[in-house]
Every structure is written in structure tokens, then in C-alpha cells.
Amino acid sequence: MKSIYDGVSLFSGGLDSILAARLLADQGLRMLCLHFWSPFFGTPSSSARDRWKRLYGLEVEALDCSREMAALVSGWPPHGFGKVMNPCVDCKILLLRLAKKRMEELGAKFIATGEVMGQRPMSQRRDVLNTIRREAGVDGLLLRPLSALHLDPTPMEESGLVDRSKLLGIHGRGRQDQLALAKAYGMEEIPSPGGGCWLAERENARRYWPIRTRLGSPSAADYRLAAWGRQYWLVTADQACWLVMGRNSYDNETLKKSQEQEDLLAGVCDYPGPLALLRRGRSWTAEARRLAAAMLASYAPKAVQAGGEIGVWMKERSGIQSVVRVLPDMERIGFTRMTFDEVKAEKHAEASRHQAEENCERERRRRERLERRLAETAASAAPAEEGLPADPGPALVPEQGS
Numbered sequence: 001m002k003s004i005y006d007g008v009s010l011f012s013g014g015l016d017s018i019l020a021a022r023l024l025a026d027q028g029l030r031m032l033c034l035h036f037w038s039p040f041f042g043t044p045s046s047s048a049r050d051r052w053k054r055l056y057g058l059e060v061e062a063l064d065c066s067r068e069m070a071a072l073v074s075g076w077p078p079h080g081f082g083k084v085m086n087p088c089v090d091c092k093i094l095l096l097r098l099a100k101k102r103m104e105e106l107g108a109k110f111i112a113t114g115e116v117m118g119q120r121p122m123s124q125r126r127d128v129l130n131t132i133r134r135e136a137g138v139d140g141l142l143l144r145p146l147s148a149l150h151l152d153p154t155p156m157e158e159s160g161l162v163d164r165s166k167l168l169g170i171h172g173r174g175r176q177d178q179l180a181l182a183k184a185y186g187m188e189e190i191p192s193p194g195g196g197c198w199l200a201e202r203e204n205a206r207r208y209w210p211i212r213t214r215l216g217s218p219s220a221a222d223y224r225l226a227a228w229g230r231q232y233w234l235v236t237a238d239q240a241c242w243l244v245m246g247r248n249s250y251d252n253e254t255l256k257k258s259q260e261q262e263d264l265l266a267g268v269c270d271y272p273g274p275l276a277l278l279r280r281g282r283s284w285t286a287e288a289r290r291l292a293a294a295m296l297a298s299y300a301p302k303a304v305q306a307g308g309e310i311g312v313w314m315k316e317r318s319g320i321q322s323v324v325r326v327l328p329d330m331e332r333i334g335f336t337r338m339t340f341d342e343v344k345a346e347k348h349a350e351a352s353r354h355q356a357e358e359n360c361e362r363e364r365r366r367r368e369r370l371e372r373r374l375a376e377t378a379a380s381a382a383p384a385e386e387g388l389p390a391d392p393g394p395a396l397v398p399e400q401g402s
């Protein structure tokens with residue numbers, strides 16, 4: 001059956017991805033834009049897709065890559081993290097692999113991206129673009145319409161499916177070319193170059209980093225929860241306790257909905273105050289729960305004003321509830337937030353560890369190769385030195401009884 005699409009296009013919702021898809025659609029190619037979303041980027045809502053259709057005339061499909069992205073961020077990405085917690089090279093490889101799968105399902109013939117050569121130091125240098133293409137397994141399938149004239153012609157251009165003369169040669173960090181093109185298309189709303197990624201922002205790294213390093217097997221839902229409220233941690237020799245405290249009624253509602261089997265939901269008795277979620281709180285020690293209650297109580301001004309101990313209820317998802325009585329932790333020293341400097345220091349230490357392991361592994365492989373070569377050389381040289389053939393075989397066995 002003939003596919004209804006010629007190609008698919010990675011679509012973040014940022015200006016570059018819009019222009020790349022428009023450039024191809026304007027050649028008469030039937031393009032489907034793939035909008036990947038996860039806890040870190042993207043929006044799955046149908047209203048966003050309707051808006052893109054209305055504003056830019058593009059057909060967009062939303063695809064969930066939450067599980068894959070959570071796994072990527074939780075491990076050490078093979079190409080490392082960027083300046084903050086953005087694993088851009090591996091993220092692009094992952095998205096291209098997923099796009100290739102979707103392209104094959106649809107029977108389309110190629111994948112386009114809005115990448116611009118030289119735009120970003122880490123992921124859009126020529127050598128890195130080549131690595132991404134190779135490791136994603138999209139050789140001969142990947143088209144970068146905005147920078148195509150700086151790159152070798154692809155099979156899609158050579159076959160005439162895509163008209164190379166209508167592609168562009170944009171290069172570097174400047175935005176003038178893209179803005180001029182947006183103007184020529186009559187775009188009323190001009191979004192930022194990328195679609196926005198929370199992994200690239202320092203403030204969010206303070207939320208995500210402790211989840212990946214302290215929680216143990218974090219899920220996409222954990223990273224999603226990181227977007228809400230105030231985030232606090234208590235790290236002891238035995239456990240790392242994650243406390244999320246609502247800042248407003250929307251946060252509080254989200255915390256209620258986010259409660260999992262092992263979590264405790266907490267609130268102040270008899271006074272207004274925020275809700276808090278104790279992630280995996282059922283397994284916390286009594287002291288950790290008490291410190292969480294004291295922290296929560298400190299955010300209930302009327303209860304604090306009344307003076308004395310404050311009751312804090314803690315509820316399991318099954319409805320079982322207990323009450324802890326505490327003095328509020330007004331200095332807020334029990335549970336604390338990670339600073340970006342701490343994140344940076346931990347990230348640096350982990351990167352050094354991985355680099356050292358990689359060097360060790362490389363050295364081990366080099367030695368192995370060397371030893372193998374020496375053994376092969378010795379095996380072929382030894383019989384010659386003794387004046388014997390390499391494999392003496394049965395001919396050298398003296399005949400019995402001769």
C-alpha cells in the first residue's frame with residue numbers, strides 16, 4: 001500500500017523545526033511532524049497540535065518517549081551531559097531511532113530535522129552531526145533541510161524525491177536567516193529556536209539531579225513529580241528521603257493525583273497549610289517522617305502563630321492515616337534543597353569517574369589486542385626457529401616397532 005506520507009520530521013515546536021517541515025511541505029512533499037514528549041520537553045495536548053496546524057499548516061503527531069528519556073537521564077549517557085543535565089547527543093540519537101521506527105511503520109521514506117550546522121557547540125558540529133546520524137542508524141535517511149547545502153546530497157535529493165535547489169545553507173548561531181524565512185512565511189507568532197527543554201535549565205537540574213542519584217531506579221513519573229512544588233531531600237546513611245511540598249492549590253491537587261502505593265500524603269491538622277508528598281514515605285524511618293512533618297508545619301503560618309506542637313496527618317493511598325505531633329522546623333534544616341553548585345560538583349565527579357573507567361577499559365582492550373598479536377606472532381615464529389613445521393601432525397610420531 002502506498003504511504004500517505006513522503007517523510008516524517010522531528011518537530012519540537014521551536015522555530016527551526018517548523019521551518020524545516022514547512023520548507024519540505026512547500027515542495028509538495030507530504031510530511032508528518034513527530035512531536036516527542038517526555039517529563040523534560042514537549043506537550044502531548046491535542047490543543048497544541050490544533051494550534052500548530054492552524055498557525056503553520058503542519059500536521060503533527062504526539063509521541064510519548066517518557067520511559068526512554070527517563071532511562072537515558074537516569075544512567076550516564078554515552079556521550080555525556082551538556083552544560084546542565086541535557087544529554088543532547090544521546091537524546092537526538094534516541095529520538096531519531098524512534099522516528100525511524102515510526103517512519104517505517106508509516107511506509108515513509110526519510111526523516112527531516114531542523115538542525116542547523118554550527119548552531120550549538122555540543123550537538124550541531126559537523127563531526128557530531130555525523131556521529132548522531134551513524135549511531136541512530138539513519139544513514140541515507142536523514143535530511144537537514146536548513147543546512148542541506150553545507151552537507152553532501154542525500155539519496156532523497158539524488159533520487160529527485162527532494163528538490164535540493166529549494167533547500168537552504170544556513171550555518172552558525174545567528175538567527176537572521178531563520179527570522180527572515182519566518183517573515184517570508186508570514187508567521188504571526190515566532191517561537192524560540194528550540195522547543196524548550198527543562199534539562200537545559202539550572203533550576204530544574206536542582207530538581208532532577210537528586211532523583212537520578214539518590215532515589216534508586218527513578219521512573220518517568222518521578223521526573224514528572226519533580227516539576228511540582230518545593231523539593232526537599234534528607235539524606236542519611238541508610239536512605240534518601242524525597243519530600244515535595246505544594247506551593248498553591250494546583251500543586252496540592254497534583255500531589256494528590258501523584259500519590260503512589262508506597263507514598264504518604266501529609267497535611268497540617270486543624271489549620272490551613274500546604275500538602276506534602278513523601279515519596280516512598282511508607283519505608284522512611286519514624287525520625288525522617290517526624291522531620292518531614294516539622295518542615296511541613298513550618299509552612300502553616302496560622303498553626304505556627306498559635307504556638308506549641310502542631311499535628312500533621314499522614315495518609316497512605318489505602319486511606320490509613322496517622323498523626324505526628326511536632327514543633328515546626330522554622331530554620332528548615334531537617335530537609336534541604338540541593339544547590340546548583342552541588343549538582344555541578346557531583347556531575348563533575350561522576351564524569352571523571354566515567355572517564356577513568358573508560359580509559360581503563362580502553363587500556364584493557366589495547367593490552368588484550370597486544371597480547372593476542374604477540375601470541376599469534378610467537379605461534380607462527382616458534383616452530384620456524386626450531387626448524388619444525390607449525391603442526392608436526394602424525395608424520396612425526398615414530399612408527400611402532402620399526
Ligand code: SF4
Nearest residue numbers: 041086087088091197
Ligand atoms: S535540549 Fe533537551 S530536547 Fe533538545 S536535544 Fe538536548 S536534551 Fe534533547
